[in-house]
Amino acid sequence: MRRALQAITSNLAASTGQLYRRRLPSVPRTDTLPERLLIHRYFFFSAERSPPITISTINPKVLSCDSAVHGEIVTRAKRLQQILLTKPSDLPFSEVIFCNVDDPQSLGQQPITFFREVLALCDHPELLDKGEVHGLFSLDSITRAKSIMKSIPGRTVGGYSDSKGIRSLRAAIAEGIGIRDGFSGNMEDIFLTDGASSGVHMMMRLMITSDRDGILCPIPHDPLYSASIALQGGALVPYYLNESTGWSLDVNELRLRLEAAFAAGIHVRALVVSNPGNPTGQVLADQNQREIIEFCRDEHLLLLADEVYQENIYTNKKYFTSFRKIARSMGYGEDDFNLVSFHSVSKGYYGECGMRGGYMEVTGLDSRVKQQLYKMASVNLCSNVTGQILMSLVMNPPRVGDGSYAHFTEERDNILSSLDQGSKMCVDAFKKMKGVTCNEVEGGLYLFPSIKLPNAALTAARSNGMEADTFYCRKLLDTTGIVTLPGSGFGQVPGTWHFRMTILPSQQKMAEILSRIADFHMKFMNEYRN
Amino acid sequence: MAPTKVLDPENINENIKNLVYAVRGELYIRASELQKEGKKIIFTNVGNPHALGQKPLTFPRQVMALCQAPFLIDDPNVDLLFPADAIARAKLYLSYTSGGLGAYSDSRGLPGIRQEVCDFLLQRDGYPSDPDLIFLTDGASKGVMQLLNIIVRDKKDGILCPIPQYPLYSATIELVGGTLVPYYLNEENNWGLDIKDLRQQVAAARNKGINVRALVFINPGNPTGQCLSESNLRDLIEFCHNENILMLADEVYQQNIYQDERPFLSAKKVLMDLGLPYSKEVELVSFHTVSKGYWGECGQRGGYFELTNIHPKAVDELYKVASISLSPNVPGQIFVGLMVNPPKPNDISYPRYLQESKSILESLRRRAHIMTDGFNSCRNITCNFTEGAMYSFPKVKLPPAAVAAAKAAGKAPDVFYCIKLLEATGISTVPGSGFGQKEGTFHLRTTILPSEEDMPEVMQMFKKFNDEFMSAYEGDLLTNNHHL
DSSP: HHHHHHHHHHHHHHHHHHHHHHOOOOOOOOOOOOOHHHHHHHSSSTTOOOOOOOOGGGGHHHHHHHOGGGSHHHHHHHHHHHHHOOOOOGSOOSSOOOOSSOOOGGGGGOHHHHHHHHHHHHHHHGGGOOHHHHHHHHHHHHHHHHHHHHSSGGSSSSSSOTOOOHHOOOOOOHHHHHHHHHSOOOOGGEEEEEEHHHHHHHHHHHHOSTTEEEEEEEESSHHHHHHHHHHHEEEEEEEEGGGGGGGOOHHHHHHHHHHHHHHOEEEEEEEEESOTTTTOOOOOOOHHHHHHHHHHHHHEEEEEEOTTTTTTTSSSSOOOOOHHHHHHHHHHTTOOEEEEEESSSSTTTTTOOOOOOOEEEESSOOOOHHHHHHHHHTTTTOOOOOHHHHHHHHHHHOOSSTTTTTHHHHHHHHHHHHHHHHHHHHHHHHHHSSEEEOOOBSSSSSOOOOOOOHHHHHHHHHHSSHHHHHHHHHHHHHHHHHEEEGGGGGGTTOOEEEEESOOOHHHHHHHHHHHHHHHHHHHHHHHTTT | OOOSSSSSSSOOOHHHHHHOOOGGGGHHHHHHHHHHOOOOOOOSSSOOOGGTOOOOOOOHHHHHHHHTTTTHHHHHTGGGGGHHHHHHHHHHHHHHHSSTTTTOTTTTTHHHHHHHHHHHHHHHSSOOGGGEEEEESHHHHHHHHHHHHHOOOSTTTEEEEEOOTTHOOOOOOHHHHHHOEEEEEBGGGBOOOOOHHHHHHHHHHHHHEEEEEEEESSSOOOOTTOOOOOHHHHHHHHHHHHTTEEEEEEEEETTTTTOOSOOOOOOOHHHHHTTTHHHHHHOEEEEEEETTTTTTGGGOOOEEEEEEEEHHHHHHHHHHHHHTOOOOOOOHHHHHHHHOOOOTSSSSTHHHHHHHHHHHHHHHHHHHHHHHHHHSSSTTOOOOOOOOOSSSSSSSSOHHHHHHHHHTSOOOOOHHHHHHHHHHHEOOOEGGGTTTTTTOOOOOEEESSSSSSTTTHHHHHHHHHHHHHHHHHHHHHHHHHOOO
């Protein structure tokens, strides 16, 4: 077995070694001038002065990263939106519907009342001293806001906080983690950040010292990971999730990719696992998580657990368990396992993307390394305080007995059941489309159906200078106004095609969206049939 | 399998290990430890007005509360608690968003807010701005980091920084792997700009093979407080034009002006006033924030930068990097809008807004004087007047015995002095070495933010400590001389 594995890995290394090392564009140095040329320029104002920050003189790592989320499809969608305002009759649809980003409140989802009550009172604590406040705010939101304000040094949301975040809020989050996992959290492990993305960037910056530092990332994955690794000049080491078995994560696949990377001279430092998955929507089973943890320990890897969708679960057959809980349940204490877990206020049932709240829980790291993380955080002073408060509310929501509990659970359950129904509606609709396969959406806010594109379509795409799935998404946009993102932005097995769509639109809207997609798909497949 | 650490100090990013951010460094950490032990600490290490008792302005907080909880707007009792203009403004800002505060905005920030910034800039400078060249950011610091990240390619890329400077710049340049090229402000000339020194520093750097790509200047200065004159700004612009250097104008303290001879002038205005070829060729990025001024809303993390004459492809790349983090926080963006578009003379909330902002500014001016005079009354201390910003940066003459004691303790002399000050009085300052200073001089930075009521006591505590410190270490010298 070992020899076979070695043979496979050396083949992989040969063919995929190119993948790892980002070839940075060569940068001509146009801006180093000897003294005499300086004088020349001073006296002869030339028309072709080249500004120092041209495209060829920008940090090449910046040039090398991609942002699928704001790529050509979205740019075109915004242009079409403009056309709708000026010449609506030019287009065969009356509305551009953005199904490319999971931005719940932009698609009509309402914020959780209790959370917003508390935030409003913290923003304007003068209200807390006025009698009229009781007519406008629930009693427990007033109590919670008072308690939060009392616990913030300076009793203000307008001050810079501790660079890890306000102590009392971290304590509340640690308590929430303890309630969730059955193993108490430690507030000194919590770093509150401007959204989970900020935390990911920090970790990549910390770990990547050269283009030989590799990070194992799932294919497909959220483009945040490829972008943040490219920005730091590291090597993305892909591992494939298995579409035919519900996007499952096979530790053997991890092992294979790790060996290949090692053979190619890449020092793999960490493994990124998204649970629930983005864009794939799978929820990991406990046994799977145990295997992953053992793999990381055996191979000396840091586990980066992206758990931002932990409250978006739509299956009775599986449930979310944090990697931290699994590790502790296996008997691995604080010092036995290197883990960074990310959470955010942007997803779940709260969907507060615009607030930019999140945290990373850093466990098992060397204390001196944690100090360096703290130092890095301190240069930006702190994350926004509103986001910090919101994160603490998400981890410590109304409980049984609280005045707002009934209303809170009603709002939460309505949103979650709507998402659940939306996910099932989408999967059912896509399964009915010819040439489309779609895995169950067990969790998350996206689905990632695969399309068997006919050869004629592939040819047409090529002649338009596009990837085949980009071509499909572009045609979908131009015909229906529906914005999706091509799978090529997330990674996929070569030769397969996918697109990513959110499950967020309301049931009514979703029915309309799915019907238009079905219509378009049928016409597309007819037009390009072999 | 024995548990081992994947990351240890030997195998993490060197740049992180090398950077120093003194504002939250050794002194702050020590102060926090002492605070935990029960000692009363007066934090004057960072410009954090609200944490020292400055009250937020009322109008913006009313608008924010309404935006956070839009159900209030529809409540029949809302006008018992909120004035009509706050309600109207909240409605307007909510209409700018695609789903309230909880929805991502454009990666450059809400177009409606960016338009407000443009209107403000037109009014302030008399020149139009393009909203697509305005980027709202999670605080000005994030904007600075984005620009430095795009400019610096490797150690051969140099960024000119004033000495002394706010260590965001030194720390970030280190983080992105560039080289800081210092240019010295002249303390004897009121922290004035010395173009000759600038030229020399650039030549020296180039001789070492450094590409000098950008110049940072902070106006009003941090930690130095000086306000640049129009001719200073013109000199800087002409210099950068000749040397083909991009200008990074940190103007976050533009509302904090405590003298009348040199009101704030933006780099953009002076650039445009100069006309061709400068106005079309000099590359300029200007930074602003809601954290300073009389707003002091540090915790909101709101700010923006404006790009002037930056290559369009570079603008695209900045946009791309911004889009990876999706969008800056929306409440912070709204604070930017409120700052650049405050209540106007006919608005209901105007009188209160005017009274609140004037009282803060006037008090800051008074405190700038109290502090400067207090420091200057010490025989071993000279302190330039805080013309602007929020800090005082006195120069402390330390006796040789103190310098020796510091060395014995393994500390820089000003760090030694500041630690002793902290332990004796609870006043937490930042040593001058954290900002850069001329070799052989020692400074400390404190803010002028302690309340007016507390200020006399703070200065008294400081003077008592300084007198005792000087007797202890000058006294030693006298005793030693006796034995000689």
